[in-house]
Amino acid sequence: MDEIDKLIERHQNLSKLSVAFLYSITVSIAVNMFWTPGGIYGSGVTGAAQLVSTVTGRWFPFHISTAVMYFALNAPLFVLSWRKIDHKFTLFTVVAVALASTMMHLLPGTRITADPLICAIFGGVVNGFGTGMSLRNGISTGGIDILGIILRKKTGKSVGTINIIFNIFIISCAGLIFGWVHALYSAVSIFINGQVIDMVYNKDQKLQVMIVTSKPKNVITQIQSEMRRGITIVHDAEGAYKHEEKTILFTIISRSELHDLETAMEASDQHAFVSVTDTVKIMGRFYQKHIY
Incomplete structure (x- = not known):
């Protein structure tokens, strides 16, 4: 059994390294082929690195590249991540960031188009895809991601406000340096980048599950053995077709647990009626798995 666990862990590690390399390529393409040639700033630490590179190149006797x-x-x-989050998680983050910096340095800056709007759109799509894939596979791309994980662990809330403030600062700098038209394009790119990340990385999206079953004990036992989820039970429901006594179960899961739910239902009651819908907001206690 230990050998199997080692093989699984080795496969997971190789998958994470592959995704880290994929991210390094996508962020390099976004920065060197779209954002920098188009005068567009990305979001988070990537945008801050571009900003420092631009400022040192224009007004200082030395130039610090975006990669460095x-x-x-x-x-x-x-x-901070090593002390507050997890050592293995931090190591993969360092690898992802180091690969990205190396690829930014090695990949030649190519001006594909002079249209800043196209640069904004394609830069946001390419970078968003790479970042979303990284998060989906349990790898942080550094920057505000790390602050978000620490804040979520301590408060249960995301770092959305900090992220917005940080990006507003970057957009404002883009306006002062390149002009407000380019600031608008940077805002468009940051928005697209965020939307693509959300589409690729939908792991933490919350889903409401309603289960109508005649075997509530089996279903509850199976779900709670597969997932760490609370369940609300409504007794004495009646099916309108056969007038059979039913029990309604309600629970909230993350999208990443959808397959676990399907497995639990197949094992406990294959004839149960299951409805899964998106949840807009959750108030109260909800167990959130770590991403690492």
Whole structure:
């Protein structure tokens, strides 16, 4: 059994390394082929690294490249992640950021188009896809992701407000340096980047599950053995077709647990009626798995 666990862990590690390499390519393409040639800033630490690179190149006697600055800005967050989150998680984050910095340096800056709107759209799509794939496979791309995980662990809330403030700062700088038209394009790119991340990384989306069953004990036992979820039970329901006594069960799961739910239902009651709908907001206690 230990050998099987080792093989599974080795496969997971190789998958994470592959995804880290994929991210390094996508962020390099976004920065070197779309954002920088189009005068567009990305979101988070990537945008901050571009900003410092632009400022040092224009008004200082020395120039710090985006690749070097990207790693330098992430370095203090590695320490924070090592102390507050998890050592293995931090190591994969360092690998992802190091690969991204290396690829940004190696990949030649190519001006594909002079249209800043196209640069904004394609840069946001490419970077969003790479970032979303990384998060989906349990890898952080550094930056505000790390702050978000720490804040979520302590308060249960996301780092959305900090992320918005940080990106507003980057957009404002883009307006001052490149002009407000480019600031608008940067805002468009950041918005697209976020939307693509959400589409690719839908792991934490909450779903409401309603189960109508004649075998409530079996279903409850199976769900709670597969997932750490509370269940609300409504007794004495009646089916309108055969007038059979039913029990209605309500629970909330994340989208990543949808397959576990299907497995639990197949094992407990294959004839149960199951309805799964998106949940807009949850108030109260909800167990949130760590991403690492």
